[in-house]
Amino acid sequence: MAEAEESPGDPGTASPRPLFAGLSDISISQDIPVEGEITIPMRSRIREFDSSTLNESVRNTIMRDLKAVGKKFMHVLYPRKSNTLLRDWDLWGPLILCVTLALMLQRDSADSEKDGGPQFAEVFVIVWFGAVTITLNSKLLGGNISFFQSLCVLGYCILPLTVAMLICRLVLLADPGPVNFMVRLFVVIVMFAWSIVASTAFLADSQPPNRRALAVYPVFLFYFVISWMILTFTPQ
Amino acid sequence: MAAVDDLQFEEFGNAATSLTANPDATTVNIEDPGETPKHQPGSPRGSGREEDDELLGNDDSDKTELLAGQKKSSPFWTFEYYQTFFDVDTYQVFDRIKGSLLPIPGKNFVRLYIRSNPDLYGPFWICATLVFAIAISGNLSNFLIHLGEKTYHYVPEFRKVSIAATIIYAYAWLVPLALWGFLMWRNSKVMNIVSYSFLEIVCVYGYSLFIYIPTAILWIIPQKAVRWILVMIALGISGSLLTMTFWPAVREDNRRVALATIVTIVLLHMLLSVGCLAYFFDAPEMDHLPTTTATPNQTVAAAKSS
Numbered sequence: 001m002a003e004a005e006e007s008p009g010d011p012g013t014a015s016p017r018p019l020f021a022g023l024s025d026i027s028i029s030q031d032i033p034v035e036g037e038i039t040i041p042m043r044s045r046i047r048e049f050d051s052s053t054l055n056e057s058v059r060n061t062i063m064r065d066l067k068a069v070g071k072k073f074m075h076v077l078y079p080r081k082s083n084t085l086l087r088d089w090d091l092w093g094p095l096i097l098c099v100t101l102a103l104m105l106q107r108d109s110a111d112s113e114k115d116g117g118p119q120f121a122e123v124f125v126i127v128w129f130g131a132v133t134i135t136l137n138s139k140l141l142g143g144n145i146s147f148f149q150s151l152c153v154l155g156y157c158i159l160p161l162t163v164a165m166l167i168c169r170l171v172l173l174a175d176p177g178p179v180n181f182m183v184r185l186f187v188v189i190v191m192f193a194w195s196i197v198a199s200t201a202f203l204a205d206s207q208p209p210n211r212r213a214l215a216v217y218p219v220f221l222f223y224f225v226i227s228w229m230i231l232t233f234t235p236q
Numbered sequence: 237m238a239a240v241d242d243l244q245f246e247e248f249g250n251a252a253t254s255l256t257a258n259p260d261a262t263t264v265n266i267e268d269p270g271e272t273p274k275h276q277p278g279s280p281r282g283s284g285r286e287e288d289d290e291l292l293g294n295d296d297s298d299k300t301e302l303l304a305g306q307k308k309s310s311p312f313w314t315f316e317y318y319q320t321f322f323d324v325d326t327y328q329v330f331d332r333i334k335g336s337l338l339p340i341p342g343k344n345f346v347r348l349y350i351r352s353n354p355d356l357y358g359p360f361w362i363c364a365t366l367v368f369a370i371a372i373s374g375n376l377s378n379f380l381i382h383l384g385e386k387t388y389h390y391v392p393e394f395r396k397v398s399i400a401a402t403i404i405y406a407y408a409w410l411v412p413l414a415l416w417g418f419l420m421w422r423n424s425k426v427m428n429i430v431s432y433s434f435l436e437i438v439c440v441y442g443y444s445l446f447i448y449i450p451t452a453i454l455w456i457i458p459q460k461a462v463r464w465i466l467v468m469i470a471l472g473i474s475g476s477l478l479t480m481t482f483w484p485a486v487r488e489d490n491r492r493v494a495l496a497t498i499v500t501i502v503l504l505h506m507l508l509s510v511g512c513l514a515y516f517f518d519a520p521e522m523d524h525l526p527t528t529t530a531t532p533n534q535t536v537a538a539a540k541s542s
Contacts, residue, residue: 118394140322210325218361225368232375232392
């Protein structure tokens with residue numbers, strides 16, 4: 001027979017009692033609430049939300065997406081440590097930016113000399129495959145960011161460089177010369193630094209701390225190559 | 237009455253007892269390496285593993301042996317398998333790069349720095365940086381050489397980036413493949429040869445290309461003598477790195493075969509650097525030519541007008 005050396009709530013009794021014998025004497029006092037309800041209070045509202053986006057006008061849908069994209073542009077232009085870009089990622093912004101950049105960077109197809117600037121497809125491929133490679137690299141190094149979140153951040157942080165491209169295009173309408181080049185160089189360098197700072201602010205936290213430099217260097221190379229393409233753009 | 241023995245927890249912490257209960261189980265233990273499944277996919281380690289550890293007298297050869305066996309246990313179609321090739325920290329990559337820049341005679345790069353942890357991060361990103369360094373430097377150098385000419389119109393020469401990428405990546409992957417195949421073949425004939433795994437050879441080649449990045453940037457200087465001195469320095473450093481890595485591997489072999497292998501390795505390396513210099517960078521004497529072609533036009537125009 002089992003003998004308990006000491007039973008709970010009964011220190012120092014001489015008589016041995018079997019284990020758990022006192023359990024039936026325990027009663028739950030009434031002031032500990034042990035009952036409740038399991039409901040999801042938001043449930044009915046979510047269902048209403050779903051059906052309402054189906055019936056709304058096309059303008060509302062487009063405006064909502066455009067506002068989300070615009071909000072993320074603001075986050076890139078004023079990079080703070082927020083995770084709006086990460087939480088509500090979308091790829092519309094990167095697509096718009098990449099298409100704009102590629103359209104402005106492509107060389108004139110009527111003047112297709114052998115060694116000119118990049119074609120539309122080349123810019124597109126560099127941007128998207130570069131972003132995919134950097135994402136794969138950071139995941140392989142052990143980062144805990146998801147694939148599309150990383151693509152989203154890298155795509156959105158091309159915004160300063162697209163602005164630089166627009167400015168360079170405008171500056172190139174003036175007379176060519178060293179002053180022209182200096183202005184473009186300055187603008188591209190500033191926007192390059194801005195892109196790096198913005199993307200590092202979003203991406204650096206997701207890496208293990210002893211590999212942060214390894215994950216950030218490819219981002220630096222990526223934006224450097226894009227800046228080089230912008231700087232060396234010459235209208236035919 | 238309940239027996240106390242029935243209520244005791246079963247101890248799971250001891251691998252030995254659970255293995256005696258079930259000998260085929262795979263146990264994972266934090267302190268010691270556990271049993272890993274023997275049917276690993278063909279990671280080309282080869283039978284040379286024990287021999288090279290004995291030959292080169294590494295004092296933590298036990299640890300590297302066991303760690304090497306423990307590492308690649310995921311099947312090759314999972315993501316974790318490829319993550320094992322990126323298992324390096326920042327300081328390790330910097331150490332490997334420093335080791336490739338300062339080859340010390342007698343120190344084997346693979347044994348000293350790679351230590352059974354070959355990574356693909358270094359080779360891949362060093363090659364990517366080198367591709368863009370060569371293309372951008374070549375473009376800049378051509379621009380500076382032809383700067384004063386009236387007939388010169390600057391073009392970004394974007395096509396050269398894809399050509400450079402093809403050349404560099406083909407060199408960094410196909411030459412190690414050929415070398416690994418050759419070493420495996422000799423290993424089957426001469427039993428004492430130290431053989432490296434394919435990834436270690438890729439790793440050595442990748443890190444040996446690092447010296448060409450500052451070399452490519454310095455090739456912008458449009459002086460022929462400076463460029464050739466840079467070629468010699470870079471070839472000296474990376475060639476000696478490769479030689480010191482592969483000499484222990486072919487030392488046991490027939491003298492002529494060993495020498496031929498080393499000479500081929502260095503020759504291919506030289507071919508890469510000289511080829512890149514010749515293709516991407518215009519010769520600096522070209523700026524003299526357009527002034528001589530300009531003057532005949534002027535004389536013809538003067539003759540026509542008179």
